[in-house]
Amino acid sequence: MSVPSLTLSPATIRGRVVYLYAFDIAYDLSPVPSPTLLGQPLETFRLDASKRRPRDLLFFRPQMVRLPAVERCGPRGRARLERAIKLLPVGIMSVAVSVDFEVERIEDLVAFHEPLFDGEPLGERAFALAEEAFEELRSFCVRPYERPVSEEAYTVFCIHGPIPHAMDWLRAHRRTVAALLTEEPEAARLSEQEAEESASRALSYYDDDLAVVDWDAALLVNAPQGFEEILHVLELANVQLAGLESYDRLLDGTMDRAYADLRGRDIRRRRRVLTDLREIRIDLARLNDEMSNLTKFFGDWHLARIYSQAAERFHLDDWRRIVSEKLRMLDQIYEITQHDQFNRWTLVLEAAIVALFILDVVILLLGQK
Numbered sequence: 481m482s483v484p485s486l487t488l489s490p491a492t493i494r495g496r497v498v499y500l501y502a503f504d505i506a507y508d509l510s511p512v513p514s515p516t517l518l519g520q521p522l523e524t525f526r527l528d529a530s531k532r533r534p535r536d537l538l539f540f541r542p543q544m545v546r547l548p549a550v551e552r553c554g555p556r557g558r559a560r561l562e563r564a565i566k567l568l569p570v571g572i573m574s575v576a577v578s579v580d581f582e583v584e585r586i587e588d589l590v591a592f593h594e595p596l597f598d599g600e601p602l603g604e605r606a607f608a609l610a611e612e613a614f615e616e617l618r619s620f621c622v623r624p625y626e627r628p629v630s631e632e633a634y635t636v637f638c639i640h641g642p643i644p645h646a647m648d649w650l651r652a653h654r655r656t657v658a659a660l661l662t663e664e665p666e667a668a669r670l671s672e673q674e675a676e677e678s679a680s681r682a683l684s685y686y687d688d689d690l691a692v693v694d695w696d697a698a699l700l701v702n703a704p705q706g707f708e709e710i711l712h713v714l715e716l717a718n719v720q721l722a723g724l725e726s727y728d729r730l731l732d733g734t735m736d737r738a739y740a741d742l743r744g745r746d747i748r749r750r751r752r753v754l755t756d757l758r759e760i761r762i763d764l765a766r767l768n769d770e771m772s773n774l775t776k777f778f779g780d781w782h783l784a785r786i787y788s789q790a791a792e793r794f795h796l797d798d799w800r801r802i803v804s805e806k807l808r809m810l811d812q813i814y815e816i817t818q819h820d821q822f823n824r825w826t827l828v829l830e831a832a833i834v835a836l837f838i839l840d841v842v843i844l845l846l847g848q849k
Contacts, residue, residue, distance in 0.1 A: 493585070495639040497592045498578045498707075500715050501606040502722035503628035505614050506571035506621035517545040517565065518613055525566065527709050540716065543567045547609075552597035554579060556588075561597065565613055571621065572719050572726075573613065573628065575606045576711075586656045589637055593663040593697070603633060632722035635697040636714060638707045642688030646701055650690060654679035661694040681789060685782045693789045713783050717790035724799035731806040734760055735813065760810065 516522055525541045547563040559579045566574040583589060595602055610628045618624050637660065643649050650657060658678035659667035683691045690701035691710060700710055791797065 493583050493589075493639060494581070495637065496578045496580045497589070498576055498636040498638060498711055499602055499606070500634040500636065500711075500718050501575040501577075501603065501610070502632040502715075502719045503573045503575065503607070503610045503614075504571060504625065504722060504726040505573050505610070505617070505628050506624040508622035509567055509569055509571045509573075509617070510620045510622065511569075512543055512567060512617065512620050514616075517616055518547060520545045520547055525712065527712075542569075553599075554597050555591040555595045556581065556583070559597070563609065565609070566715065567617070568719055570719075570723055572723055573610055573617075574715055574719055575610050576715065577602060577606060586653065586660055587665075587667060589660055590663060590665050592637070593635060603631065607631060629726070632718055632725065634714065634718045636711060637697065637699045638711075639699070639701045640704055641690075641701040642686070642703060643690070643701055644688050646688050646690040647682065647684055650679060650682050650692065657692060657699055661692065661697045661699060663696070683782070683785055683789060691786055691789075693786065693793055695793050698790075709783060710786055713787045714790055717787055717794055717796070720791075720796055721794045721799065724796065724803055727803050728799065728806070730760075731803065731810065735806065735810060739813075 512522060514522060522543055522545050525544045544564060544566040547565070549560050549562050551558055551560055553559070562578045564576045566576070568574065579592070579595075581589065581592065597605065607628065614621075614624075614628055655670055655675040656667045658675040659665070659670055661678050662670070662674070664670055678694050679692055681693070683693075688701075689703075689706065690699070692699040693714070698714060700707060702710070
């Protein structure tokens with residue numbers, strides 16, 4: 481069987497690169513009642529209604545805004561940057577920047593990893609955009625941070641298909657695809673093991689589409705109208721990763737403060753530790769539940785498989801285990817602190833009883849005299 485090639489003629493590979501950035505901006509984000517954000521209409525994310533999909537498909541639909549495109553000088557000349565912002569109720573903002581491309585070879589796309597536009601890294605431009613949006617959203621944030629933190633970046637290469645026998649094409653070009661996903665400019669230097677690891681876990685729904693998800697980047701081959709829902713799934717997985725990393729840092733800081741306060745002898749500090757631990761246990765339990773609710777898919781098993789692949793690549797289950805283990809340690813600290821406080825109160829009560837008994841004896845003796 482002959483394998484289709486994407487390098488038959490100059491400039492035959494067309495598509496767009498989508499850069500996803502997740503920023504943690506607050507403990508929680510309330511629904512934004514304002515009709516606009518950054519001067520553009522604020523809307524609810526919707527899928528393409530013309531595409532055939534399962535009847536009972538359930539998607540998390542965040543508020544979002546699409547910003548006017550801007551032109552910048554990129555890795556292959558002038559480029560038009562499309563920008564969008566999604567607001568997640570877990571206090572995370574996702575910034576998506578997409579750039580169209582037209583190249584001769586798959587290898588040429590390596591230049592689009594972490595590109596410079598007008599001499600400035602795209603990540604810095606995304607951060608500046610997040611800061612600008614955050615200033616407008618601050619009044620709707622619950623316990624906002626001073627500035628956006630926890631940037632988690634992910635790159636998705638979307639190639640306009642279809643490619644007949646896409647899985648056969650991938651097997652013939654897996655080293656090149658692996659080099660693209662791992663940002664390796666010399667595909668021939670990659671080992672067979674690395675090429676197999678990066679490109680072997682591909683998913684396909686039709687014979688002519690393809691989704692290859694790796695740790696730092698993904699490759700999608702599909703019709704132009706077929707990218708949006710897959711990008712949304714990958715974006716939510718990226719948001720979950722940013723959220724879990726943020727929770728991990730929060731737990732580290734909380735436990736460090738708890739250990740420092742428990743080593744002191746100030747009773748008021750110990751009481752404050754107990755109150756803080758109780759509040760953070762409740763907060764993190766609720767946030768963990770909300771984070772899980774972002775990716776409840778019913779009916780579309782292909783999207784569920786893509787999400788599962790992304791979750792495996794991002795090690796989301798490992799992050800959840802780490803956070804869960806630290807929450808258990810937090811529970812133990814809480815129980816120890818509570819038990820210690822109970823023992824202190826018991827000691828105080830026992831001392832008071834003894835003091836009252838002694839006082840009663842003294843009064844009795846004085847009365848006899």
